[in-house]
Amino acid sequence: MKFQSVSKSLLLGLALLLATGAFAAAENKGSLQLPSTVTVSGTQLSAGEYSVKWDGNGPNVELNILQGKKVVATTPARLVDLSQKQSADNALVKNNADGTRSLAEIRFGGKKYALAIGSETASMDGSGSSK
Numbered sequence: 001m002k003f004q005s006v007s008k009s010l011l012l013g014l015a016l017l018l019a020t021g022a023f024a025a026a027e028n029k030g031s032l033q034l035p036s037t038v039t040v041s042g043t044q045l046s047a048g049e050y051s052v053k054w055d056g057n058g059p060n061v062e063l064n065i066l067q068g069k070k071v072v073a074t075t076p077a078r079l080v081d082l083s084q085k086q087s088a089d090n091a092l093v094k095n096n097a098d099g100t101r102s103l104a105e106i107r108f109g110g111k112k113y114a115l116a117i118g119s120e121t122a123s124m125d126g127s128g129s130s131k
Contacts, residue, residue, distance in 0.1 A: 029053045030108045031089055032065065038093055038103045040065060040117065041075040045103070052106060054115065063115060077115040080105075085112050 032050040039045070045065065050072070054061040058079035065073040092105040107114040 028055070028061075030106065030111075032091055032106055033089060034091055034103075036093075036101065038091075038101045039096075040073040040103045043073040045073060052115070061115070063117065075117055077117050080114050080116050082107070082112050082114055085110055086114075 030052050032052050034045060034047050034050065036047050037044060048067070051066045052063060053066065054063045054077060056062060061077050061079060063075050063077040064071045065075075086107045086109050088109040090107040090109075091103060092107070094102045094104040096102055103117055105114050105116050
């Protein structure tokens with residue numbers, strides 16, 4: 001009788017642990033829409049739809065940008081808190097002195113955090129370009 005009770009408790013605990021792990025993994029991903037070509041850690045990404053996944057709980061994480069199931073760019077990023085939830089997904093882009101554009105930050109609709117990429121977190125406006 002006691003063995004059966006312990007077995008049920010272990011099974012319930014294992015199920016809870018697996019569910020928690022799956023939930024945490026689901027939180028570390030999002031989508032990214034690029035309206036124009038941008039550079040991420042030396043890799044040029046064409047305009048289009050991408051998905052993002054990151055490893056780590058912050059503030060420093062490793063960000064993978066995927067097109068379909070293929071990782072097309074990897075870069076260090078920082079999770080930053082925002083003062084309010086974002087109304088939609090948004091990519092903030094920095095205009096570089098050489099005329100290129102770099103991805104600076106990714107904001108997620110319904111979330112109060114963003115991923116800041118590199119040192120490109122200078123003043124940005126919501127239109128996806130630097131001020």
